[in-house]
Amino acid sequence: MMKNGGLREYRSASWDEPVVMELGYPGRRGMVFGEVDAAIAAKVGAAEALLPAAMRRRRPPALPELSEPEVLRHYLHLSQQTLGMLGVNLFGTCTMKYNPRAGEAVMARPQVAETHPLQHADTLQGTLELVHGFDLILRELSGMDRFVFQAAGGADAAYTHACVTRAHLAARGELGKRDEIVTTIQTHPCNPATAATAGFKVVTLMLDERGYPSLDALKAALSDRTAALMVNNPDDMGIYNPEIKEWVRLVHEAGGLCFYDHANFNGVMGKLRARELGFDACMYMLHKTFGAPKGGGGPAVGAYGCTAELARYLPGPVVAFDGAKYRLDSDRPDSLGKVREFWGNVPQVLKAYAWARAMGAEGIHEASDLSVLANNYMEKKLLAIRGVTKSNPHIDAWRMEMTRYSLGVLKEDTGVGVADMQHRMVDFGVDAPWLSHEPWLVAEPFTPEAGEMWSKEDIDYWIAALARVSEEAYRDPEIVKTAPHNQSIAKIRTDGLEDPERWATTWRAYRRKHRKA
Amino acid sequence: MTERPGCPSVAHPYMANSVGAIKAAMLADIGAPSIEALFEQIPADHRLRRPLALPKAIPSEAELRRHLLGVLAKNKTCEDNLSFLGAGCWQHHVPAICDEIVGRSEFLTPVWGTPSSDHGRNQAWFEFCSQLGELVGMEFVGLPVYSWGCAAGHAIRMAARLTGRNEVLVPRSMDPERLAVVRTYCEPEALASHIAVRAVDYDAASGRLDLADLRAKLSARTAAIYFETPGYLGTVEENGAEIAMRARAAGAETIIGVDPISLGVLAPPGDYGADIVVGTTQPLGVHMNCGGGVGGFIATRDEERYAREYPTLLISITDTLKPGQIGFGLTLAHQTSYGLREKGKDWTGNSVYLWAIANAVYMSLLGPAGFRELGERIVQQSHYAARALAEIPGVRVVFPGGFFKEFVVNFDATGKTVAAIDEALRARGIFGGKDLSREFPELGQSALYCVTEIHDREDIDRLAGTLGEIVQ
Incomplete structure (x- = not known):
């Protein structure tokens, strides 16, 4: 994105687009369904008489009345008022990567889009073959024995693990006795949250000066109450815990299961396997690492894989293959039940399959190479920017696919913090970077992740944008503090958002609270 | 190099x-x-x-x-075949512009931006919530969750926290698929925070909730009564207001599950006593996608006690620093697991936010008249189908009145199993309704048939004719 060596003069479209509830004209139609067949009407009569009187709708819903092209144009305007990765987007922890449109085009066809999950397996042999094929690919990447795709996101896969743990403990008569799940403060919040939702107590280990918790801290946390360890590695700071094998050994020794949250798989894929590190189960996000689109937050898939020992607890149905035919096996008495209806966000699984086939073993190896190379390249250049430091600065090693940085110095010097920086970055067509999950362990954190898709020029552009923000902060901080300047709308007011008298999640509530007249 | x-x-x-x-x-x-x-x-x-030992790269x-096309050609589709499958995933018409909008790169590929940089997407989400709120009759609507079952699970957990009670009543006629998800959310008995799921019987003649059994089971332990309309077996719950009233009297929350595509003709649950409304979003402009199209939602009255229990992301309209300009921002984000880790409300993560945009487009397209017309068409066609099937010797419609798009068809008197009938139908290019014989043995050899606006009279007559031949 370099233009004469400088930053682009990005300007967002600004349509001043009204809320759809204000648009339209009474009587206008965007979709009609036609008159019901005369023979049908003659046989059954009016619809009204076919429904219990008490349950009929009396007042029509106050929806807008628009023609079809008006609806299309309205939502096209909204899409244009969304920066949405049309520039450079290095949103860390989410592994922004290319979503191949070949996958989009194929999965939009009726062979996928117009299929029903309860169709007889004989009529879904193509889908089942690809799902099974992808299971085999993930088995090879992880060393696990079986994957399922029912979990509708990474957090749902973490929840799946918590539920597998329950089923495993129940089978051993230890449910209710082993009631603690151990995690680390740098592990994604969905791990402690899903563990707690599944009924476990959560023990969170803090980091020591090396950037990960000590073995002593782990040992102190383990006991005959330990149900499982849920942990990521490397973490979002780009630090790999080299003692992880010993962690797994200790947790197993205490009688717990070990779950590898592979959210940060991009830097290690093809380089190591969860099974060889000793883990019992792991999770991949197909909408991150495996090229399926994110959709602004789903439909997503958390692919959950485990050892043969745990496979009997998996949510069903699972795909079975007898060498000639595929079928769905629902007859699994030890199964934990279900975490979501049906067997998964199938098109996303198939898109991930397509991505993995396009990449192959060589491409996947190359992608982790490029991710780690690009991150360390970025790190060198970002640390040269005034006011930027990194987490655990004394750790001298090359980082993995991400590094966590801090604008603490910049904030101290200029008053400009990460939120201001985000608002200014978008003015250059760069999506705001991820900051950090809570709690913030470094002041004013931010976490870019270069991944394998972005070109060196894109990365240089991103660095140049941050350099400009720093330069502005020291020269004229008001430019940054009053940003954004080139977006569809100005900065929002947040003071009413937490106020029950003022918040409004619907137009109806907004009208009542704010437009009383 | x-x-x-x-x-x-x-x-x-x-x-x-x-x-x-x-x-x-x-x-x-x-x-x-x-x-x-x-x-x-x-x-x-x-x-x-x-x-890595992976198949050769392509x-x-x-x-x-x-x-990909070579392998997928082995599938048979609901487009080439005539399908009457529903049961949690339904074949409705998906307007072309729903696909157009969700295919836009700005919506398809990214995650989060700032409220200013991603204003358009935030507005689309707000419009999803606003329009869904009109359909269900509620003022407070969260961004979507994974599925209807997940929405019900979260809502039951909300009710348990609100009431400090640990038992939920659900209809015995509930979709076992959805119930399995709810049971997962309610935890096994051995855990202290377990929520007991108790089934309330249904009336054998009408399919509606058995009020006597409800009265017997409702108690000071009841956190919530959860019921659906239309229910899994297709029937519209005529006694919704009375059930909600009884729940209220017992200090329990009323959670009502709906398919919002029915709400052009059926009463909004907010009108007959719902405290929390949940349901599916898939019918509103999302392809079945082999089950990948499902999505769920949670809606309530705009009261703080409910708002502060939501596990979903919530987006509110607000002002910007420019006078007269509106924008959108997250509200109550701190109570989620992003803010509080294990102390947050259940958990929050990816969901089906792209589908929320398809839903918003769909609701804008239909408007009040579209939802009414669609609902009436479905009701007439489904009743026509039920009557046509009931005319086949040996075939009986179990709950013949007051359903929306699904109804139970019994084949006992034909001496044939649903599995055998389905196989014969399949050979003739028809996917029969979902086999209920294992889930509800008391219904005998029964199947759940679904008829929507995509069917026409010829389709239904073809089904009836073919079934007639098969059961001869």
Whole structure:
């Protein structure tokens, strides 16, 4: 994105687009369904008489009345008022990567889009073959024995693990006795949250000066109450815990299961396997690492894989293959039940399959190479920017696919913090970077992740944008503090958002609270 | 040039830096001797010592497409066949512009931006909530959750926290698929925070909730009564207001599950006593996608006690620093697991936010008249189908009145099993309704048939004619 060596003069479209509830004209139609067949009407009569009187709708819903092209144009305007990765987007922890449109085009066809999950397996042999094929690919990447795709996101896969743990403990008569799940403060919040939702107590280990918790801290946390360890590695700071094998050994020794949250798989894929590190189960996000689109937050898939020992607890149905035919096996008495209806966000699984086939073993190896190379390249250049430091600065090693940085110095010097920086970055067509999950362990954190898709020029552009923000902060901080300047709308007011008298999640509530007249 | 064993020799179309000279330049810039050196943090004995054994790469889009289409050609679809499957995933017409809008790169590929940079997407989400709120008659609507079952599970947990009670009543006629999800959310009995799920019987003649059994089971332990209309077996719950009133009297929350596509003709649950409304979003402009199209929602009155229990992301309209301008921002985000980790409300993560945009487009397209027209058409066609099937000797419609798009068809008197009938139908290009014989043995050899606006009279007559031949 370099233009004469400088930053682009990005300007967002600004349509001043009204809320759809204000648009339209009474009587206008965007979709009609036609008159019901005369023979049908003659046989059954009016619809009204076919429904219990008490349950009929009396007042029509106050929806807008628009023609079809008006609806299309309205939502096209909204899409244009969304920066949405049309520039450079290095949103860390989410592994922004290319979503191949070949996958989009194929999965939009009726062979996928117009299929029903309860169709007889004989009529879904193509889908089942690809799902099974992808299971085999993930088995090879992880060393696990079986994957399922029912979990509708990474957090749902973490929840799946918590539920597998329950089923495993129940089978051993230890449910209710082993009631603690151990995690680390740098592990994604969905791990402690899903563990707690599944009924476990959560023990969170803090980091020591090396950037990960000590073995002593782990040992102190383990006991005959330990149900499982849920942990990521490397973490979002780009630090790999080299003692992880010993962690797994200790947790197993205490009688717990070990779950590898592979959210940060991009830097290690093809380089190591969860099974060889000793883990019992792991999770991949197909909408991150495996090229399926994110959709602004789903439909997503958390692919959950485990050892043969745990496979009997998996949510069903699972795909079975007898060498000639595929079928769905629902007859699994030890199964934990279900975490979501049906067997998964199938098109996303198939898109991930397509991505993995396009990449192959060589491409996947190359992608982790490029991710780690690009991150360390970025790190060198970002640390040269005034006011930027990194987490655990004394750790001298090359980082993995991400590094966590801090604008603490910049904030101290200029008053400009990460939120201001985000608002200014978008003015250059760069999506705001991820900051950090809570709690913030470094002041004013931010976490870019270069991944394998972005070109060196894109990365240089991103660095140049941050350099400009720093330069502005020291020269004229008001430019940054009053940003954004080139977006569809100005900065929002947040003071009413937490106020029950003022918040409004619907137009109806907004009208009542704010437009009383 | 940096040659690295195991990496492709030709630049990969998805990876701009997979050019030897670029890698060499970046390595030189950072002063690293090799890419391998960058992995120094990982101990040698953690590393995989062999290349991955994966199927041969297909970097050519043309070849990849041929491969995918070749395998997928083994599928049979609900477009080439006549399908009467529903039961949690339904074949409705998906307007072309729903696909157009959700295919826009700005919506398809990214995650989060700032409220200013992603204003359009936030507005689309707010419009999803606003329009859904009109349909269900509620003022407070969260961004979507994974599915109807997940929405019900979260809502039951909300009710348990609100009431401090640990039992939920559900209809015994509930979809076992959805119930399995709810049971997962309610935890096994051995855990202290377990929520007991108790089934309330249904009336054998009408399919509606058995009020006597409800009265017997409702108690000071009841956190919530959950019921659906239309229910899994298709019937509209005529006694919704009375059930809600009884729940209220017992200090329990009323959670009502709905398919919002029915709400052009059926009463909004907010009108007959719902405290929390949940349901599906898939019928509103999302393809079945082999079950990948499902989505769920949670809605309540705009009262703080409910708002503060939501596990979903919530987006509110607000002002901007420019007078007269509106924008959108997250509200109550701190109570989620992003803010509070294990102390947050259940958990929050990815969901089906792209589908929320399809839903918003769909609701804008239909408007009040579209939802009414669609609902009436479905009701008439489904009743026509039920009557046509009931005319076949040996075939009986179990709950013949007051359903929306699904109804139970019993084949006991034909002496044939649903499985055998389905197989024969399949051979004739028809997917019969879902087999209920294992889920509800008391219904005998019964199947759940679904008729929507995509069917026409010829389709229904063809089904009736074919079934007539099969059961002869």
